[in-house]
Amino acid sequence: MSAPQRKPSTDVQKDASMAKQKAMIDGNFDRLGNVKNTGEKVSYTFVPGNLNELIMCFDMVGNYPEINAIQNGLRKKSGGMIMEAEKWGHSEDVCTYVKADIGMMRKGNIGPTGQPIPEPDILMLSYTGCYTFLKWFELLRHDYKCETAMLHVPYTGDGVITKAMTDYVVKQLKEEVIPKYEKVSGVKFDIDRLRENLAHSAKAEDDFVWVLESAKNKPSPIDAYFGGIYYIGPIFTAFRGTDLAVDYYKTLRAEIEERIRKGQGPITPEGEMKNEKYRIVTEGPPNYTSMREFWKMFYDEGAVVVASTYTKVGGTYDFGFRHDPSRPLESLAEYCMHCYTNRNLPERTRMLETYINDYEADGLLINSIKSCNSFAAGELMMMREVEKRTGKPAAFVETDLVDPRYFSAANVKNRLESYFQMIDQKRRAGV
Amino acid sequence: MATREEITNRCQALYDDLDFTAARKWKDAEPGRHVIGYMPMYVPREIIHAAGMMPLGILGGGDQLEVIQGDAYYQSYICRIPRSTIELLLTDRLDFVDGMLFPSICDVIRNLSGMWKLLRPDVYAHYFDVPQNYMRDVGGEFYIHELNVLKEDLEKISGNKVTNEALKNSIELYNENRRLTRKLYKFRADYPWLAPSSEVYLINRAGMVIPVEDHNILITDYIDAAKQEDRPKRDNSRVVISGSFCEQPPINLIKSIEISGCYVVDDDYMLVNRWFAKPVPTDIDPMQALSYTFLEASVKMPSCFEPNEDIKGQFLVDLVRETNAEGVIFAAASFCDPALLERPILQDVLNQVDIPHISFKYAENTGQMQPIREQAGTFADSIKLWS
Known part of the structure; x- marks a missing residue:
């Protein structure tokens, strides 16, 4: 029997690290909104396969259209933007990140924090694990008529990264990406500066992985999906390679160490989750337009997400990858190829199986996203495989990233409650 | 010589055969x-x-395959071709296939390669990546x-060494196939009433399931036979079809567009048979020849990045002009x-040069043709009345 649904409290409780993270993200929006005064050049790029350490070598400020869409989704602004794009002929069938971005542009390009998003000086099209990226920046380029650097990151279809694949990406960095950035920024590339940035990344990545793996504790001190979204913010975007990110992850780690010491569970918007009843692994992105409501369906039932694949879209660091200053360009290439959706389905399935076992999870929940084929196509197959290999129950819900039309709270809640009951039954049966 | 009707009947039978009997034979x-x-x-x-x-070209299950198991592997918001392909696999219609290649067309087909690996770990399945960077040295x-990786994999499966001589011979055969396919397209564009789109489609579709040597003869025979017939010329509007390069429309949809008053003078069905705009050279290393021709003479289509914004979408304008089409x-x-995702850009490019266009969506098992006939018919009438 599930607990009655309470209305979300209006007072949101946050860790100090969450406030710090918010200030960092907002700071980047401030920087973007102020380029008219500072004269900084603007580079647009995507989260998976982003080259933040490299872009910083050219003194440019990064804009992340996915982050804009997410932030607009969290603020319930994305729905109108998506419909605006559809009015301009974009199909209802395609990615809502793209449409939220195009719609924001058509409505005057005012960003989620109310500040203007400047036009790009360069579009860094890192084609990593998502076909839509390729079209997205072709669409933006069609409007902005700006320089575009294409980086084709080969998909690891056979589950391995070969030397030829790495060489190909490195060559593109040398012959396509770096020359274009030098031209647009007027700054000469300095590989030592890149090495320095990469060293910062590696430090932050160590602490980031420690944070993710802290969920192996019982109770888990973190929620690796809903909470994890906050944790990935700096390292997946404009801060990887900076002192700020190193400092943020150090702070976060200290905070979690303290929670482990006290035997505390994760912090939810309504305070500490005290009764860990279900340990869940999730596959797929979350829904952002009703995120708090979605999260509440978990913590009200005592469900904590101990590992998620979504927090690996910007790098699968927990499987060992670290940026390496001694091999700067090769390291960037390998980083891109290691991103979660650039891995083939057997590898993704193996990751889920590993998470279920290593984190002693009760089961797998897939949140299948209507507008993200990169994640979604094949998830039902993965679900069957993981169930078969682990013997743990799996469940499947469907929502969307930032399109509020595709979040049906009653359906999702009903499915989740049934799922938690299924876990109880399995436990009673001794499975 | 076979008549046009006999040739198209043979192709229709190949199209209808979901057991791929010709390839099995x-x-x-x-x-x-x-x-x-x-x-x-x-x-x-x-x-x-x-x-x-x-x-062997696998283009889904069309409108005659009942998809039962395949639907259990896909959400409702995924296109139909992967689910019918899974159905073909799970119903053993592809049990004679020794390997599968999944080109980099989109994330769905890409992920299908992984599903194949999980479902049939004993059968070779390979995601075939093509470059999005078009510099020769990159x-x-x-x-x-x-x-070369593909070549070595196929050598292991076949037990045959792929020699340069064999490759050059194969390149010549496929150069001829592409030349004949373009000749067929030109013939249809010049005389669309002699080569209806539904027939041209079946001729090309046959090339997916029979040896290339046979297909070259088939195309030649069809053009010769079609030329000899006197078929009534109608006052149809000339249109180009765009966007149908992967999941195929049912043949009845292709017929419906023609019945509604359109002569289809070009399309992007099965682009593999005319992918290169020029012959692959046979006087250089074959792998270099295939690679450089891919970089420099591939058709323009949405799965390939266009590095030059100035010419983005221009191929469609050129195609309309070359074929004297009146709309898209x-x-x-x-x-x-x-x-x-590509469509809004292409529509904008067409708008800039006043080429009229309409759009609709289909699935390979679309059964209701009346709305499509009405839409295409209205489009054809509007071209005749106002263009």
Whole structure:
């Protein structure tokens, strides 16, 4: 029997690290909104396969259209933007990140924090694990008529990264990406500066992985999906390679160490989750337009997400990858190829199986996203495989990233409650 | 010589045959023969052929296949071709296939390669990446490596060494196939009433499931036979179809567009059979030849990045002008990311030069043709009345 649904409290409780993270993200929006005064050049790029350490070598400020869409989704602004794009002929069938971005542009390009998003000086099209990226920046380029650097990151279809694949990406960095950035920024590339940035990344990545793996504790001190979204913010975007990110992850780690010491569970918007009843692994992105409501369906039932694949879209660091200053360009290439959706389905399935076992999870929940084929196509197959290999129950819900039309709270809640009951039954049966 | 009707009847039978009997017969005719399946859009069929194997185009299950198991593997918002392909696999209709290639057309087909690996770990399944960087020393070099990997894999399956001589022979055969396909397209554009789109489609579709040598004869015979018939010329509008390069529309949809008053003078169905705008050279290293031709003479289509914004979409304007078309019908499969994401750019490019267009979506099992007939018919009338 599930607990009655309470209305979300209006007072949101946050860790100090969450406030710090918010200030960092907002700071980047401030920087973007102020380029008219500072004269900084603007580079647009995507989260998976982003080259933040490299872009910083050219003194440019990064804009992340996915982050804009997410932030607009969290603020319930994305729905109108998506419909605006559809009015301009974009199909209802395609990615809502793209449409939220195009719609924001058509409505005057005012960003989620109310500040203007400047036009790009360069579009860094890192084609990593998502076909839509390729079209997205072709669409933006069609409007902005700006320089575009294409980086084709080969998909690891056979589950391995070969030397030829790495060489190909490195060559593109040398012959396509770096020359274009030098031209647009007027700054000469300095590989030592890149090495320095990469060293910062590696430090932050160590602490980031420690944070993710802290969920192996019982109770888990973190929620690796809903909470994890906050944790990935700096390292997946404009801060990887900076002192700020190193400092943020150090702070976060200290905070979690303290929670482990006290035997505390994760912090939810309504305070500490005290009764860990279900340990869940999730596959797929979350829904952002009703995120708090979605999260509440978990913590009200005592469900904590101990590992998620979504927090690996910007790098699968927990499987060992670290940026390496001694091999700067090769390291960037390998980083891109290691991103979660650039891995083939057997590898993704193996990751889920590993998470279920290593984190002693009760089961797998897939949140299948209507507008993200990169994640979604094949998830039902993965679900069957993981169930078969682990013997743990799996469940499947469907929502969307930032399109509020595709979040049906009653359906999702009903499915989740049934799922938690299924876990109880399995436990009673001794499975 | 066979009549046009006899030729198209043969092609219709090949189209209807979801057990791929012709390919099975080819394989059974001699011991040691192998068949390699491939999904749309492009694979280097020359290498498969040079390994003594037969490339088999898998274009989904059409409107005659009842998809039961395949639907259990996909959400409602995924296109139909992967689910019907899974159905073909799970109902053993592809049990004779010795390997499958999944070109980099979109995330759905890409992920299908992984599903194949999980469902049939004993059968070769390979995601075939093509370069999105078109510099010879960058994308070209990477692609040569990918071609060699494929060659070595196919050598292992077939037991045959792929020699340069065999490759050159295969390149010549496929050059001829592409030349004849373009000739067929030109013939249809010049005399659309003699070569209806539904027939041209079936002729090309046959090329997916029979050996290239036979297909070359088939195209030649069809053009010769079609030329000799006197068929009534109608006052139809001339249109180009765009967006149907992967999941195929049912043949009745192709017929419906014509019945509604349109002569289809070009399309992007099965682009693999005319992927290169010029012959692959046979006087240089074959892998270099295939790689450089891919970089420099591939058709323009949404799965390939266009590095030059100035010419983005221009290919469609050029195609309309070359074929004296009067409009474009954007016909994309539902949930087809490449076609649907590309469409607003192409529409904008057409708007800038006042080329009229309409758009609709279909699935390979679309059964209701009346709305499409009405839409295409209205479009054809509007061109006649106001263009």
